[in-house]
Amino acid sequence: MAAQQELQVQQKREIETKEESTVPARTYVPTADIFEAQDALRVVLEMPGVEKTNIDVTVQEGVLNVRGRLDFSKYKNLQSTPSTTSVIMREASGFQARLIIIKSEQS
Amino acid sequence: MRWLNLQRTLEARLASEWLQDSTTSRGPFPPINVFQQGEDIVAIIELPGIDRNDLHVHAQENTIRISGRKAVDFPEGVSVHRRERISGEFNRTLTLPVQLDPDGIKAEYRDGILALFLPRAESDKPRTIAIK
Numbered sequence: 001m002a003a004q005q006e007l008q009v010q011q012k013r014e015i016e017t018k019e020e021s022t023v024p025a026r027t028y029v030p031t032a033d034i035f036e037a038q039d040a041l042r043v044v045l046e047m048p049g050v051e052k053t054n055i056d057v058t059v060q061e062g063v064l065n066v067r068g069r070l071d072f073s074k075y076k077n078l079q080s081t082p083s084t085t086s087v088i089m090r091e092a093s094g095f096q097a098r099l100i101i102i103k104s105e106q107s
Numbered sequence: 108m109r110w111l112n113l114q115r116t117l118e119a120r121l122a123s124e125w126l127q128d129s130t131t132s133r134g135p136f137p138p139i140n141v142f143q144q145g146e147d148i149v150a151i152i153e154l155p156g157i158d159r160n161d162l163h164v165h166a167q168e169n170t171i172r173i174s175g176r177k178a179v180d181f182p183e184g185v186s187v188h189r190r191e192r193i194s195g196e197f198n199r200t201l202t203l204p205v206q207l208d209p210d211g212i213k214a215e216y217r218d219g220i221l222a223l224f225l226p227r228a229e230s231d232k233p234r235t236i237a238i239k
Contacts, residue, residue, distance in 0.1 A: 007136035007177065007195045031191040035181055042185070046155040046192055048219030078142035078149055 027095040030068075034100065047096040059102075067097040109204030116201060117141065136197045137173065137221075146232050148203060148225040155219035156192070164214050164223065169207055171223065174198040206231035 013029040033044045043064065047055070050068035058065045117139060140151045152173060154162070162175040179194035181187065203225065211226035 007193055007197045009136050009138045010191075010193065031193075032189060033179065033181075033187070033192050034189040035185040035187045037182060037185045044192065046219065048153045048155040051218050075142070075151075078144050 027097050030066075030096045030098055032098060032100065041102060043100060045096075045098060050096055062102050064100040064102055065097070066100075067095060069095055113141065113202070113204055135199055136193075137199060139173075139199070139201065141201075144224075146227045148205065148207075148227070150201065150223040150225065152221040152223070153219065154216070154221050157216070157219075157221075159216065162216065162221070164221075166207065166209050166212050166225075169203045169205060170200060171203065171225065172198070172200045173221070 010031060014026055030045045030047045032046075033042075035042050043066075045066055047066075047068045049070045051071065054069040054071065056065075056067040056069075137152050137154045139153075142149045142151070150171070154175075154177070156179070157175060157177055161178065163173070165172040165174070174197060176196050177194050179192045206228040208226045208228045211224075213224040215222045215224075
């Protein structure tokens with residue numbers, strides 16, 4: 001009988017963006033489930049903190065590109081707690097982005 | 108000093124790691140950021156993909172408990188190419204080093220983020236003493 005495993009936080013992965021950015025921002029890689037149903041390929045991405053209106057989805061030459069913008073402006077007025085090592089969102093924005101390569105049936 | 112205990116709780120890893128796979132685990136689920144807003148405390152918790160019925164927040168004295176279930180369901184008859192999302196039950200308790208005002212606690216769950224507003228009890232706020 002398998003014991004119930006406790007849920008663990010997955011380490012947040014950051015990627016180095018090669019393009020030039022005018023705003024200091026971190027890009028995180030969201031976790032993804034990819035499965036194939038009869039009718040379509042389904043991709044589910046977990047992008048907490050991204051509002052629906054801030055999501056950009058493009059498909060180009062067999063590559064699915066999903067980019068969501070995190071808005072930290074609501075955290076502007078928050079200070080860190082007295083034990084100074086807690087995470088502070090200094091940047092005005094961040095991204096959750098992922099590139100998925102889709103192999104198409106057609107050549 | 109009490110804040111240091113909170114910080115340790117936030118960063119805690121499970122005591123014995125030998126049963127877990129060492130690849131991706133990094134602390135208890137869900138991840139929490141704790142901030143201060145004036146005298147009050149704000150906790151930001153990352154909880155994507157939770158059904159509201161499966162999410163519970165309990166407050167008792169100066170302890171907050173976040174529990175629930177994260178479900179990842181696949182439709183029937185699909186072939187899975189990649190599976191990264193984790194699922195299961197979670198239960199995390201946070202003891203804060205300040206007294207809270209339980210009636211003023213507000214919780215908001217939006218876009219995969221659970222935001223808790225935890226006001227400090229009036230009796231716990233520092234008072235300036237007038238010097239005669």
